[in-house]
Amino acid sequence: MDQKQADIGKGPQPRPGGRAARIQAAVFKAVDDLTQEGEPAEPTVPAIAARAGVTPSTIYRRWGSLAQLLSDVAVKRLRPDAEPDDSGDWRADLKGWLVQYAEEMASDPGRAMMRDVLSADRTDNACVCSAYTGQQLDVIRARALAKGDTPPDTGVLMDKVIAPVIYRILFSRTPPQADYVAGLVEDVLGKAGE
Amino acid sequence: MDQKQADIGKGPQPRPGGRAARIQAAVFKAVDDLTQEGEPAEPTVPAIAARAGVTPSTIYRRWGSLAQLLSDVAVKRLRPDAEPDDSGDWRADLKGWLVQYAEEMASDPGRAMMRDVLSADRTDNACVCSAYTGQQLDVIRARALAKGDTPPDTGVLMDKVIAPVIYRILFSRTPPQADYVAGLVEDVLGKAGE
DNA sequence: GTCACTAAAGCAAAATATTTGCTTTTGCTG
DNA sequence: CAGCAAAAGCAAATATTTTGCTTTAGTGAC
Structure with a gap:
């Protein structure tokens, strides 16, 4: 997988390794966890925030909406791993x-x-x-x-x-x-x- | 257009002509109006309810969510007219x-x-x-x-x-x-x- | 290293939206 | 017309989203 491909769809964080990346990872993981925990319905933003150890307003400000966050997570999971x-x-x-x-x-x-x-x-x-x-x-x-x-x-x-x-x-x-x-x-x- | 086709995707109302049908029509019209009024973002349930002269809980109880209502409206509009x-x-x-x-x-x-x-x-x-x-x-x-x-x-x-x-x-x-x-x-x- | 600077996060209050229990209306049926 | 069931209205209780302001973390200049 070359550099160009690796860059596609990375999400909104500008600098890798910093706080932004850490928070994004925590939030993505929270979404992953919650969606796989058997719940048929979509998780809520407050639930995701709580699980990620983050305040809801962070999610709203960074992603704008639950739909956008779920979309970003889905793209990440759809990225081919091999x-x-x-x-x-x-x-x-x-x-x-x-x-x-x-x-x-x-x-x-x-x-x-x-x-x-x-x-x-x-x-x-x-x-x-x-x-x-x-x-x-x-x-x-x-x-x-x-x-x-x-x-x-x-x-x-x-x-x-x-x-x-x-x-x-x-x-x-x-x-x-x-x-x-x-x-x-x-x-x-x-x-x-x- | 035959009877079978006309029945597809009619929505949740059981009896035509009754109160259920009237309210559905009012709500659908409200959605149509609001989506076409130049607003780029999706209308909210309270806004739709207000425009339709209906209480929001009616919409929530009948359609369950804004997404479902918008979906029903979209299907209705996608039905071929000729x-x-x-x-x-x-x-x-x-x-x-x-x-x-x-x-x-x-x-x-x-x-x-x-x-x-x-x-x-x-x-x-x-x-x-x-x-x-x-x-x-x-x-x-x-x-x-x-x-x-x-x-x-x-x-x-x-x-x-x-x-x-x-x-x-x-x-x-x-x-x-x-x-x-x-x-x-x-x-x-x-x-x-x- | 420390200092300013910027971008993003935290916090809490305000504004909105959603859910819910109960009452009332409506249309159908006998 | 009375009785019934389904659905709407209403209002209070919850939950969510938004927002203004404060605080913190990372960056770059010294």
């Missing part, structure tokens, strides 16, 4: 990554994070998420190119696989199943690979 | 409808409505929106079938046109342009029509 697997067969890696991506995003926590990202005041976070996805796809694509293959363009994958998967998760009662996703991938690979 | 144009050339109608759909959803009000729909507590409303879109596409499709043509499946249109359009609106900085949408439609028509 590169996609590399088995040597980039088609298999691509399909595997996309199937797993769909599964994660369709899960309850995945949907909650997506909702949080989209209901923020600022629209930036959603773009950052999409950029994360693109970066992961680009990694697989670069490996294919290095082998002299012609993998599908990342934009094409976004349109033909990511978009339908996300659309179905957001707008349908039935989340995409693994074989549906696999079918989408094969469609794209079929055309590009022939 | 069938797609019928020029006799279903391919042109389809492309025209989709281009206009993309434009409307990419507009500021369109994006606000989509955001409202997605940030509701209940997930039903998003499904209803998607159903509306499917119904409109089905109308065009039925015309093509009546002529003995083989139009693309509505599910395919959802995956290949609607999904990328919505994904880009939600997750990218650059909303889809008309020629991009037209390209997507031609891709689908190209395959189905040959």
